[in-house]
Amino acid sequence: MSRPPASSTPPSLQTLNGAWELAPSLDEQWRFRGLHTGAPQAVGAFARTAWMPARVPGSVHADLLRAGVIPDVRVGLHSVEAEWVAARQWVYRRTFRVDLPAGGRLWLRFGGVDWAATVFLDGEELGRLEGAQATSRLRLPDLERHTKHSLVVVLDAPPAGQGQLGRTSQTRTLRPRYGYWWDFCTRLIQVGLVGDVTLERDGGAALLDVAALVSLSADGRRGQVRVDVAHDGAEDLPVTATLTHPDGRQETRTGRADDLCFDLAEPQLWWPRGLGEQPRYHLSAQLDGSAPVSCRFGVRDVQLVHNAASAARGAMPYTLQVNGVPVYARGFNVLPVDMTAGMDGAPERERAVIEYAAAAHATLLRFNGVAPFASQTMLEACDDLGVLVWQELPLTSSGTDNVPPALETFGSVLDAGLPPLLRRLHGHPSVALLGAGNELTGADRRPVHSEHPTIAHMLTHVRRAGLTQPFMPTSPSGPTYDLDETVARTRPEDLHDVHGPWHYRGVRDSYRPHAISRALMHSEFGCQAPARERSLRRFVRPDPWPMDDRVPEVVHHGEWWLMRHRVEEVFGPVADLRRYVLLGQAAQGDVLRHALTWNRSRVGECSAALVWQLNEPWPNAHNTAVLEYDLSPKLAYYRCREANAPYALHWGLDAPVAAATLTLRPAVLADTPGRGRVELRQLTPGGTCVWERHLDVTWPGEATSLSLPIIGEPTLLRGRVLDDAGALLAESEQWVAPDRPTPFAALADLPDTRIHVDTDGSQLTVTNAGRVAAPWLSLEALEDGLEVFSDSGFTLLPGESRSVTATLRGLDGAARPFTLSVQAVNVAPVHVEVTP
Template identity: 55%
Template sequence: MPDEVVSPPDHLPCALTAQDLGGRWQLAGSVSEAWRFHRWHAELAQPVGAFARTAWIDACVPGSVHDDLLRAGLIRDPNFGLASLDAEWVSARQWVYRRTFRIELAPAARLHLCFEGVDYSAEVYLNGECLGTLAGTHTPARFNVSWLDRASEHLLVVVLQEPPAEAGQLGRTSRTKTLKPRAGYWWDFGARLVHVGLWRGVSLQADAGAAVLDVNPRVVLSDDLQRARVEVDLEHDGDLALPVTAELFHPDGRRERVTGSASSLAFSLEGPDLWWPAALGAQPLYMVRAWVTGSTPVKRRFGVRQVALVHNQASHQRGARPYTLAINHQPLYVRGFNMVPSDLIPGRAGVAERERTLVRYALAAHANLLRYNGVGPLASQAVLDACDECGLLVWQEMPLTSSGTDNVPPRSPAFLENLERDLPPLVRALRHHPSVVLLSAGNELTDAQRRPVTDADPTVARMAALIRLHDGTRPFLPSSPSGPEYDLSMPIAQERPHDLHDVHGPWHYRGVQDSYLPYTHNRALAHSEFGCQAASRESTLRRYLTDGPVWPMDDRNPQVVHHGEWWLMAHRIEEVFGPVEDLGHYVRLTQAAQADVLRHALGWNRARRGECSLALVWQLNEPWPNAHNTSVIDYDLKPKFAYYRCREANAPVALHLGLPAPVGDGSLCACPQVLADTAGSGRLTLSLYSVTGMTLLTLSRPVSWPAPGQPVSLPLSDTPGLLRAQLHGEDGTLLARTEQWIARAGAAPFAPIARLTQTTLSVEPSLTGVLIRNVGTYVAPWISVEAPAGVGEHLSDNGFALLPGEELGLRVSLDPPGGPANLTVQAINTAPVTLAWGPV
């Protein structure tokens, strides 16, 4: 059950103590303080005269101004073409929300008007009287309105100020003034769309003289994990002499209740139900609820678990920080994704479901942790609830981030004043969620010499102190990367590998050598951000690039530049594959390149599991439809090939080919290795095939793991070859497989693959999905299986090759399930095949 303010339980007085003031409001824009001149804050009606009467539009609260304008037809959807440029004016206005209401609550000693947060600041007027100000995206405010006449209708007006003038991606962090997330000020994964809105709940709260405002179930777990004390920390106001009642709901439905002073409420648990990450155990959730008689109860779900960062041998020897995450004393190899906002307009309908879908995709890709980067807002309650339920861990950074020109944490009095007000509510929103296991001050913060910040930085130190004060139960890192080197670069990897502790990068595709070799030489203890770009699905591109032709996909095309100007890669693709003149081919080749690089990176990091503790791909998702981006799932929630290769590399049992790069001179040395979460044994088969399916090399040998790989010399001919590895268990069960195109180094080494002779695919439905056959005489590389727009895909694989005469049964499930849809199946050298999909 999600965290929320709840109705009183049956044993409390049945009088209603909370009235939701969300829903339908009205909205109008104001240049500076025109609203004050027209008295919008105090009067509903405007007389006919020389000044035009205001054209109010319907607004939704909680919501976003952009979303309201979009529904009213006053702006084009910023996702399409160049339309976001025509919406930048929105943040240059003040915005006035208004509604009327009558009090529906029974008489009480006190009545408060409560706001859960505004983006970013506002003045509040009630019946023309200024109650005060709001500020902070997650910072609540309460106004005592006990004097309100219960027989009258009241006018509530909230005037949003222009948002603060923060920098986009290229600016100065040292000049940051607020903790407003900066993703919307322009970042490489989105347009400039500075969010404004009354984006959190509004309500009336009645009480009998005191109220519980927040509940924090602080769990103290014994070292042997056999006993726990749940201390119910309360934030409350009013008559502190009134007794507080707290109830504890066990995962099995049992209840306990205690009543006493606010400072003495606690529960003892013998043999508590422990909360575990996914794949290590169950995720039982407790819930605590607290109230003062006559007030609205507040409840919080929580889990019982212990979390710490501990040393592995390498971090200890290097004198580095500990980077191995341990849950309930169980060390983890952390694998997962970096996350950015799910939409630049958080008020859009369906955003919460988008977020839950992304959580499901991450879990299906064997991720155990998501890092919510400091460029965006906190992970939403929908995300955190979903992660609590499925066991996906969360690393949350505070909304403070690098800026390119400088990344130095701000120290101005204005920022520090905002920090004191706005950081505690951020921490309070996170602290009861068992999935949240790591906190940081922000993303890519450094000193003036671009060295990652340490705890000695005064701003970081103050943030750490505030986090300890309001939580103190989780590990804290000053930033990511946490240094001492910032980047993974070849010179550092080769000359000072022991200085690679927690590093970022690289991110760009740079061909068949430079895209791979940094990972091959990497010795980092934690690799918290690295990526590679690719184009979005062709259907996604054609849906959103509507202000002109989609092709060419380079800087000659204004739309392509607008939708991802940092990630153009046509020149690199042509260096590897030769000239490309077809959009469909181009999309598949970019996605094949991204998939190959990310699998390579994940494999080399995981192969160093005793040294490396963490590997996180940048990034799972994107908040805006990009032409090119480092996301592995595009804006329409369509997984790219890279998603499947990440899933392959992170699987409980995976194969790592141990190639330095996919090209070599004359021969190439592979060192195939089994990467598994638990020990085992089986048989490894390695095969090399020509484009016509001829076997060029094969070997099979028994293997046990964990163990290093054994080198194998692979001959390279003038035509690229398909290298495959398969692992079977002792009973013959296929445990893992992987494949890689390899070639002789030279100009456009994989051009022959991009221009292969045509072959033919046959596609048939099966009980669990589809059966795909290559019935031609040439290999079919990078086969894609795609469902239409609006239909979610869950496939057992995508972006694979089939040799001549080979077939593969693919498991398929679609969202929504059971409905008809056309699946399209195509390879680089085949015509598309369409299969009408429906219940078999």
């Protein structure tokens, strides 16, 4: 897209980002010591304040880590040692000279403070700040241009808050609660100057922000862009707006700030990934004497519409429709990349998370109310890659009650905090769905409705902000909260939008709920797995074995997700960490693929399936994420990618075990109709074929029910989907076994086999040179970076070879040489050097 030329407006902005200094204060010790004055301290009875380097924007924790004051909070039990940070006030300071021209008005602008602060200039109080995503402007006197000025920001101690096991009804701020402890992260209550700090000059009026409010005709052939300018004192002044089309054409209008609009004929529509392109428009606004403001935006229509099932049940509509085209929403719940703001490489990691989601064929990502809003970097990446976003407002469930706070006590909080939050969503065509919060219920644990006074007030703010996206009162939206098996069997019509299950519960209980579900939307479900051995030794402890509650660090890094007992119920006793990690990750991948394909097989009834969760903001020993903290994919990532691909094979199993025969209902899951052939084989670990079927199929269509013999050992099902011309569209593997205690123990106890890996640049050929299968071959880079592998977690039978592409990218996007480790349960790690 061509960009408009740079503005010739005289300098009106000066950044104060970068190097600051930082010091702690117990209570108002800062006032006693005069830290707010910026004056030097004399040698005397009172020790002088020790200042340390700080970065703005950033956070106190990040600065303390860099200074070596606190240990790495990601490692071991160190986060407990850092909890004192939230029991202090913190003082930021710096000096500056004003480099802006004299005359006019001078302002100090803060892009966000976590959570509240008092600002002092040259020892005089300027004002108060509050809100990590709220922009504040403080008027300055006409400062002397050649003099150094002292700027001091004193952060309050963080407000009291409740972690996962508190009471939602007692929520008193819009501060995201996950930092007070959640099942996927530690207690790490953040403080800091998390937004940009700038000096701004204007000639008596200022433009603060601009947004494009787009309306579109029903046929999508005409549109209007209303220019929404946030300003200070520009009501009657001429504002000039310039609209740049995706093809570079420009239009300009001049008029009052509240009376500017553009008509669009045949607008270039933004489409979700796979349905079209993602063109963006550019809008800028200028006012004499003020810095120009600009934004990018996309043009699209998004609705929630009924399918036949939701209409028949009298449910809410759950099918996303973009530009008149229904979209089956498959994807993930997403979290911030780090609990600690200001960590090195965060924007690049944020972009990488969205790229991983897009590569796994996600069409919708849910950012739920427990964590901060999706960052601008993440939203821009979703806009660019065509991935839809479901953004919830910052309210979330609790262990004691999930009841939204009463409007009488929370209304003023919403009035102050929601407008700046909601304005951050303008212009992002990817933002397709909004919600009031995560898992909000009445006292009876039934999900709340839009009529709840607090929820209704939030919706009023959403519409007042000019956001037209569909709005969900909460998720799950009920009437049944979770995927309850009794309800599924007796009252399936009550399964609308549901959550769960999340825990691995063996080879029947982990699978059965998904096979009998009749949910219209499955917006949160998961299964845990251990992290990679390398991650465990790096972040948990050098030797984390036996990976259960006898190891305090293992408990600290995921106390709700221990699973060794469950792994051993399925695979028998596990004696070492390497095998445990592979078996646990294989189990997670199998369950998530099973859940995703069962949901997808019900397209027409089910409108969405979102895995909890894509990533994690803190390194866990066990967790439901499919990307680890350092963004290493677990094996489950590849199984999610398989299940969500344009073509996928659904096995139609109730569970991977049976007494004598197993019923398969194989079906082709495809984004477009077609016909072709499905080839199925059942093989022993030694490679002998014991059953085979070839089916001519049409998709969509009724699944064929087949009976599969269960022999005395685990066997491998292989399936391939071919089109009419014989081209491979999809393939899948599924291990099955007799229904008995430790049904897959034989796989965990297979004799060792030998693996050869030949490399040709990033192209690998992996060969099983032994006499037994190598189940769940795992490919891992031994260096930090972003793995871009064509597959991992597959099985090689004796004598088989498999071609795989493997690239490791740095955060800068460049491919780099690395050491690849290839291993399986019965294959010790084989290391090869890969050069792109």
